[in-house]
Amino acid sequence: MALPVTFATLAAGDEALSLLDTAFTAIGAIGVIPCAAAGTNAITLTPFSNTPTIAAYTDLAPSFMFVGPASSTGSVTINVSGLGARNAYKWNAAISAQAAAPPLGLNDIQIGGIYKATFLTALNSGAGGFLVDTVGVGNNQVDLEFVIDGGGVAITTGAKGFFRVPWAATIYNWALIADQSGSITVDILRANNAVPTSSIVGGGTKPTLSSAQFAGLTAPSGWTSTSLVANDWVGFTVSTVATVTRVTVDLSLGKL
8 A cells, every 4th residue: 555655755855844744644534533522412522632624524534532422312513623513323334225224323322432423424415414323333232141941831920030240331222032922020129149038120111922923122121220230140030920931031221
């Protein structure tokens, strides 16, 4: 790869100092510029001192690296150096066209996460936008599953078991799937480095199947807490049940 100026091939004698500016500008344009970030959904990025000046948005380079200042609660825009806010989209190589990239939304930016934003004019029907790589999109997302098995007969009520969560996380969704249509209500308990005895659902809506085989991803509603800390033990207790003999409880978590 050649830069615009090859100093070894310049003619002998004095040369314009502007050649250095040309070379440094080219190097800056192919790099990743670290930025200070502020805002929750309307994120402003300010490049660190002694980094290249950003005079306009240009396709693909440079990219901008920042630490999430807050967890997003809705659609996200990014504004670099006051050049104007542009919509932010998920980095997704599976999309058929850049214009169809899915937008960033609730919790796609997490406080303390590291992100790289790259501008592309084709986004937002030509208005331009940023594709945001969450330094491996989805690397902070994990699903933990717990199987309640009646051993070929109908599941009974009561405590069914536990698992340990080794890192801090937030529960974003739950889902249930059974071996057949039926009903079940599952309470979820938690304790840190101890036997779980306290429900984190409380008076909220427990994960529930109601005369069905499947309940898709559902956000916790009215729970006492959706936060987990490192080395929490999570327990599962069947509150009510009918017909089903095997049920998988899925918790969708975002690692912190």
